[in-house]
Amino acid sequence: MFRFSFSTLAGFCAGIGLFVFAVVSATDNHLMFISLSSFGLVFGSTMAASLISYSTLDVLHAVRSMLHTFLHPPTSQTHLKKLVARFVEWSSLYRQGGIVALEESLTSQEKKDEFLRAGIDLIGSGYKNHDIRIMLTDQMDATWQRHTLESKVLNTMAIYSPGFGMMGTIVGLIIMLDNLNGDMAGLGKGLALALITTLYGVLLANLFFKPAANQVTEKQETMYFRHQLISEGFVLLAEKRDAIYIQDRLNAFIKPSVREQILSGDL
Amino acid sequence: MFRFSFSTLAGFCAGIGLFVFAVVSATDNHLMFISLSSFGLVFGSTMAASLISYSTLDVLHAVRSMLHTFLHPPTSQTHLKKLVARFVEWSSLYRQGGIVALEESLTSQEKKDEFLRAGIDLIGSGYKNHDIRIMLTDQMDATWQRHTLESKVLNTMAIYSPGFGMMGTIVGLIIMLDNLNGDMAGLGKGLALALITTLYGVLLANLFFKPAANQVTEKQETMYFRHQLISEGFVLLAEKRDAIYIQDRLNAFIKPSVREQILSGDL
Amino acid sequence: MFRFSFSTLAGFCAGIGLFVFAVVSATDNHLMFISLSSFGLVFGSTMAASLISYSTLDVLHAVRSMLHTFLHPPTSQTHLKKLVARFVEWSSLYRQGGIVALEESLTSQEKKDEFLRAGIDLIGSGYKNHDIRIMLTDQMDATWQRHTLESKVLNTMAIYSPGFGMMGTIVGLIIMLDNLNGDMAGLGKGLALALITTLYGVLLANLFFKPAANQVTEKQETMYFRHQLISEGFVLLAEKRDAIYIQDRLNAFIKPSVREQILSGDL
């Protein structure tokens, strides 16, 4: 269901590449930019503060969702259009063959989709449109509530990491200033070292945590939108509305230029 | 439908011009301010981080909408007033000649307007006012949902670009500090170079990304407002309300001083 | 209807005066603080970026609304109390003499008030309370939508102006650093000049754009509140409610200590 996103990978490589190129082209002393202890301080403190802020499970989910930035959710206009077409088909199947015909028509992918599954089950249990709307809305909101936590955790990390980077720099500054003497070269090296943690903090936030948080938020919003379309579809199925009405109601959710008029006619 | 906006072009030229003038009048060494590698680092990283945050299509849409800042949407008070007048005309046409008369009266521009088109189609399909309200509201909200993404992407760029500008400056600072010796002139040149990326980051954000994001947001809000007026209009048409009532209801959406009393009378 | 606000003028003069005094009392070289080119850069870029962000008309409205900061809207408790008293009078007039008596009683100021005018017209057209509520609410919200744009533009200016001030300072810094040599006095003068744009940016934001944005927002909110009271009043008039009921309902909108019991009695 989820498709690999090459653009995300490209963006990621480009971001890292540009940074490496900027460093390599400007100095021969590249190793200066690699400091495991500085990285450990910034990354470690960020994770530590996240573990205090959220439960272990939530932090793990957030980290997992960072890996998922390479996957596309099935929420493009083309996907949504196919969904509309499916609901139009289902309406005929359901009115003729009942729930049995409906279940037989499901592809294996549709069976794995939690939300579609839930809708079919409710239709199968014989619930009325009113009950189906309540239950699917509750499930939609509960899913939203669970998943927003991931973007909250990532946003929190994006805020903590430059904070701890700056803290590392202040510690470095204090140590350097305490030993201040007229030696300019020593002062320079001390400052350079102190600034590395700030660099790591900003880098982690801008290339990892913030983009991941943005993407997770975006995915959740488009998934929520898809769930709205599906809920509406099942309510209309349960109301045994005709195919044209269902098509017109669900078409309203997608881009006019993408809509395919599967059926048309006067009511 | 969209009109070219000379003020946007003027604003754009003035912003760039003022900056160039400030540089040129203050120093002879203008070339110092042009650094392709610095620009590449800031602009490239911003785009890279945007590609991680959003899908390629969304980033392309956002870039396209930046070019559209030179176009005015049809949402001025004059446009809205004409819309009200059209609905008043349509109410008579529809009550006398039905949907055929309505469709014949459409100008070619109106036919290309997705939202007006959708409303006419719904009237033509014979839907009741209740269904028309639901479908147009769903379409209005789905359009809004799709289009806000553009301003989100631009806002994200406006946040990333000064961030990466600052990151470039920190890298430059670290390199310079690492080689610090008593040479004041060398220190100065190093700092000057390091600051260029910050300048580019702030410039890109303040003259390109932020204004574009503001404008796109503003356009979407006025388009949403226009869609509300149109939805209301079609619901009233479907209810076969008389022209005076439609005029009074829709006039409420526009500025009192602009309203033209096309018809007046006691009910 | 709008009254001149001496306190705004006083605040304005005090703000400028304190700043001028701080400069004059601290240095003899006052002219250093006056730099037309720096002011041009900051103010010009701010306006340029605003023109890209919003349409010319919106920017002009925002500038005009800055001048209006010297005017008070008719939304003080005393004004609102008088409005309540008027609605109580109108209820008797309308129940006895109909719309003719109502229109005759209007003062010239009330006739110029767009929102009161709209309410009277709707009563005069014979609309029912339900329709009056919808139309006045639509008009209220459309007015709000149009006017919030002014405070948005001013807020945007308040954000742009320190940004461009800082940009000017970075340009100045880069030029100064590029020519760095051991000359302390030259370094000082360069830095001083570079900081002027930051000062202008902060000054423009803190003494002009931000206070104006705050005031415009505040005025719109109080006007919206006044419109709510008036809408409620016209709906009650259309319902032909008695004077005591109207008085009690509208009194709820104003401060208990200000309310005058024009009429009292058991229902």
Add this chain to the structure above:
Amino acid sequence: MFRFSFSTLAGFCAGIGLFVFAVVSATDNHLMFISLSSFGLVFGSTMAASLISYSTLDVLHAVRSMLHTFLHPPTSQTHLKKLVARFVEWSSLYRQGGIVALEESLTSQEKKDEFLRAGIDLIGSGYKNHDIRIMLTDQMDATWQRHTLESKVLNTMAIYSPGFGMMGTIVGLIIMLDNLNGDMAGLGKGLALALITTLYGVLLANLFFKPAANQVTEKQETMYFRHQLISEGFVLLAEKRDAIYIQDRLNAFIKPSVREQILSGDL
């Protein structure tokens, strides 16, 4: 009704005391930290900008509400519990003795409470529960609207004061830099003086304006909550509900551990 808050006074003295102690223990030259002209610049500009942003009356109300930070509103759980008990008593009194019995039972403090007073008056005028709910809700919202202005003004001051402090420092910096020569001691004294306005700005914001704004906001929210409880109570009184029902409905507003079961029973 309002009680003096010793903890606020203690917090206030501790904040000032810690600051004074930090200064006194670190330097003998305390007078350096006292500069009437710097204080005048920061405080004066903040007030000036507030006067431009808001009307004189609103600024005065905000200043008065700063003095009220030493007073507790009657919104503790104990107060709310007593209110519930009163409504339970009133329900019996009203059902037996009517409005006369109700009014006789009021303590002098209750008579002075604007919101209780309004509720009793509405019951006395014979309004139905529907009307009472509308009028008390309107009054509650209007009170909220008037009072939030105070916290808005204080928040605005908390934003302006560090801004003007920084502006004073920039002015000081410019003057100092303009006269820069090799004299280190002079440079130091100039910078020290320039920083005083920043210190004042931050101090005013952090010890006065921000805490006051926080407290005023908090008080308004608890008062709004109390008004909700009272509105609900009067609506239930007007519905002539029995004491147990009123007790159970109003108890839902207070902490379970605090609730006193004044009456209990099966319905």
Add this chain to the structure above:
Amino acid sequence: MFRFSFSTLAGFCAGIGLFVFAVVSATDNHLMFISLSSFGLVFGSTMAASLISYSTLDVLHAVRSMLHTFLHPPTSQTHLKKLVARFVEWSSLYRQGGIVALEESLTSQEKKDEFLRAGIDLIGSGYKNHDIRIMLTDQMDATWQRHTLESKVLNTMAIYSPGFGMMGTIVGLIIMLDNLNGDMAGLGKGLALALITTLYGVLLANLFFKPAANQVTEKQETMYFRHQLISEGFVLLAEKRDAIYIQDRLNAFIKPSVREQILSGDL
């Protein structure tokens, strides 16, 4: 009911440990980083400003909730699933044995749960589903209102503490600058000392106040969600719905993969 959270403790130790390690590995002069007077200034001022902003009780509650960051609330998916199972059991018990059977089935832990207790009491008092919904919603919102105060206080502390840290640094800077002479070592030591308060402020905010505020907010939101599930459950109980319906309605609140189909069947 609340379980000890080892991950929070681990996060906390790791955060402190990383910081201590960073200091110890970089300098021998560790004692320089320990300054009781600096800590007293930052922590004391933060508490003082909090006491001015909120009542003593609210500050104490906030401090207590910081200690509670080591405890898990009963809101995991497993907990919620058990709750659903309990409501399904209760529905049979209640329909057969009435309120007596319901109360006998409560475990001692359930009896201590304020919100479950309240729901059972309302069922026991014989209230209808409509009244139960109102009262449980009122209690849920009142609990939310009381508890958000804790996260507000902690957020306020997280904002004050770096502010007062910076203020301490400005005081230190002013004193140091006032005594500036050519002595580099003295300048360094002065600056190092001045920066300690900033370090403390940032450390307190990032490792204590912010994580605690995030966690408290998160807990309140999950508790609110749990309360929604419970309210819904009691309303369904009062409506005497059958077990399958209750199971399906409440299952919508939890993750599909976790749901156990306790009962299944066609309606």
